Amino acid sequence: MPFLEKGERSVSGDTMVARAAELKAELREEDGLFILEHRREIPRALRDTICMVFTKWLSRSDPRYVATLRWREEGWCRDARWWMEWCSLDDSWYDRRLRVVRRVQ
Numbered sequence: 001m002p003f004l005e006k007g008e009r010s011v012s013g014d015t016m017v018a019r020a021a022e023l024k025a026e027l028r029e030e031d032g033l034f035i036l037e038h039r040r041e042i043p044r045a046l047r048d049t050i051c052m053v054f055t056k057w058l059s060r061s062d063p064r065y066v067a068t069l070r071w072r073e074e075g076w077c078r079d080a081r082w083w084m085e086w087c088s089l090d091d092s093w094y095d096r097r098l099r100v101v102r103r104v105q
Contacts, residue, residue, distance in 0.1 A: 001025050001100050003093070013064075013089025016100070020055040025102035028056040032067055035101075039076040047071040052101045053087070064089045068098075 003019040004011060011019070020026050032054045035042075051070035059065035065086035069076060087093075 001102060002096070003098070003100050004096065010092040010094030013066075013087075013091060013093055016053070016093045016098075017055045017066075017089065020053075020100040023100060023102060025100035026056045027054045027101045027103070029054070029067070031101070031103070032057050032069060035069060036076065042076060049097060050099045051095065051097050053098055055100060059086045062086075062088075070097075 001020075001023045003016050003023070032052075035052070048071050051068050054067045054069070057067035059067075065088050068087055071077075
């Protein structure tokens with residue numbers, strides 16, 4: 001689910017998290033690990049087009065960091081900018097490829 005609204009270039013991390021809650025897209029670590037286990041089932045068309053953000057998968061060392069999952073040449077990996085595993089909620093969230101993830105009911 002995209003979290004940027006029409007005409008927006010970026011939002012704060014807190015705004016992104018609030019919108020994820022509105023969209024019921026608040027996946028946790030266990031959800032992200034499930035997706036990683038089943039990454040071969042992610043459609044090829046999504047490679048290099050999205051980066052999944054898990055707003056409830058928080059860094060144990062700093063809860064202001066959330067986990068992301070995106071495609072690299074090696075495949076789908078837990079990642080963020082600069083090859084880190086986490087993105088800070090204190091940063092601006094602007095990349096149109098970023099998506100919050102929700103379960104399909």
